[in-house]
Amino acid sequence: MNFFSTRGAGPVSLDGALRQGIAEDGGLYLPETLPSYEVNSFDGAESISDVAYVLLKPFFARSILKSDIKGILKETFCFPIPTRELKVVGKNAALLELYHGPTAAFKDIGASFLAACLSRLEGNVDLPLTILVATSGDTGGAVAAAFDSRAGMRVAVLFPDGRVSARQEHQLCCWGKNVLSLRVKGSFDDCQSIVKAAMADKELSAAHRFSSANSINIGRLLPQSTYYADASLRHYRRTGNKPGFIIPTGNLGNALACIMAREMGLPIGPIILATNENRTIADYFESLEWLPRKSIQTLASAMDVGDPSNMERLRCLIGESDVLRNRLGVTSVSDDEIKAALRQDFKSFGFATCPHTATATHTWRNIDSALAEGCDWIMVATAHPAKFETIVEPLIGEKIPLPPDLMSILARPASAVSIEPTVDSLATALQY
Numbered sequence: 001m002n003f004f005s006t007r008g009a010g011p012v013s014l015d016g017a018l019r020q021g022i023a024e025d026g027g028l029y030l031p032e033t034l035p036s037y038e039v040n041s042f043d044g045a046e047s048i049s050d051v052a053y054v055l056l057k058p059f060f061a062r063s064i065l066k067s068d069i070k071g072i073l074k075e076t077f078c079f080p081i082p083t084r085e086l087k088v089v090g091k092n093a094a095l096l097e098l099y100h101g102p103t104a105a106f107k108d109i110g111a112s113f114l115a116a117c118l119s120r121l122e123g124n125v126d127l128p129l130t131i132l133v134a135t136s137g138d139t140g141g142a143v144a145a146a147f148d149s150r151a152g153m154r155v156a157v158l159f160p161d162g163r164v165s166a167r168q169e170h171q172l173c174c175w176g177k178n179v180l181s182l183r184v185k186g187s188f189d190d191c192q193s194i195v196k197a198a199m200a201d202k203e204l205s206a207a208h209r210f211s212s213a214n215s216i217n218i219g220r221l222l223p224q225s226t227y228y229a230d231a232s233l234r235h236y237r238r239t240g241n242k243p244g245f246i247i248p249t250g251n252l253g254n255a256l257a258c259i260m261a262r263e264m265g266l267p268i269g270p271i272i273l274a275t276n277e278n279r280t281i282a283d284y285f286e287s288l289e290w291l292p293r294k295s296i297q298t299l300a301s302a303m304d305v306g307d308p309s310n311m312e313r314l315r316c317l318i319g320e321s322d323v324l325r326n327r328l329g330v331t332s333v334s335d336d337e338i339k340a341a342l343r344q345d346f347k348s349f350g351f352a353t354c355p356h357t358a359t360a361t362h363t364w365r366n367i368d369s370a371l372a373e374g375c376d377w378i379m380v381a382t383a384h385p386a387k388f389e390t391i392v393e394p395l396i397g398e399k400i401p402l403p404p405d406l407m408s409i410l411a412r413p414a415s416a417v418s419i420e421p422t423v424d425s426l427a428t429a430l431q432y
């Protein structure tokens, strides 16, 4: 299987696409075709790793990793990804819990797959690959955890001073010697521009062999299609219905993986993108005009994206807004609605959700009745509420118990190096 950039460059193999992250023409890699499946293509696939093996094998066709796909998948799917049925009278609904990984957010899955692949591609090279990650919270922790102590790999995490939660900051700063945690005196946008400038600096880039692990890397996307395949197959086999999915959406990586699974023939019904007050996608579907803008801060901070980069992939794969809006739903949920949903979730489900997940539960409660008719909904739970305890606990009036992995991460010693928001400061920090 070949991969091409959304802007035309290529072909490259999976290995090339994983190493490069972004294509040289500035576009994002997509497989040249998507394989096509039927429900019975997955007969005999019991575990999620079995499903992943059937689903992802064609993408490895030209890869040197082909002989070790099972090993890679075993490392990726090493924690449960359950669908929890909700006991809400008169409704058929469930939560797909993507937060049982080491840093308690769905990004653990993409990051582990990418780390498992890159360490096999790069582990024996003398000069380590340096993964640069600018993070507003969750991405950096997931990538650091996935690459922690791997031979031949180094990670530099850049995060904005004072703008991530205390627990998130700890998750960014408590890793082994191959993870450098950099507290940048600036905003998330500053972190991102330093990373872009460093990657564009040919000399610096060659000296450190820079690569990226944000959601533009196809290695983050592919494994995510697996949990949609697995959850939809289990639901379809049990009930004969194709479930609809409601997905908290920011940069559109998670939702795109679901759309790709549906394109590949998995039994998936309607897909709704739940966004926060960052209305770029919602406005695009309404006005048919793509108008990226600066992001605004909301309670669902990991979805504060004003220019979702995966839209370029979605338009290339499916079409422009006039086509897209017939195939996908989109909602925009305000902070007040998020707060109300967090309270309501706790009351009616009997457990807490996180502010991102709340955009999906709010959407579900307010779904158009014509669309809702006869559809079983699976809402995607993207993070554990204990990561956002300062928002959730006051609303529900209770302490949220920490999941064990998160507890052990928070018990580790943590430290970071402070840098100025310049490429020079990053270069200096990288010398140590």
Ligand SMILES: *Cc1c(COP(=O)(O)O)cnc(C)c1O
Pocket (backbone or CB within 6 Å): 105, 106, 107, 138, 139, 215, 248, 249, 250, 251, 252, 253, 254, 255, 302, 303, 356, 357, 382, 383
């Ligand atoms: C990253 C993130 C999202 C948004 O996912 P995208 O792939 O960027 O759309 C939603 N919820 C949580 C908890 C996240 O960390």
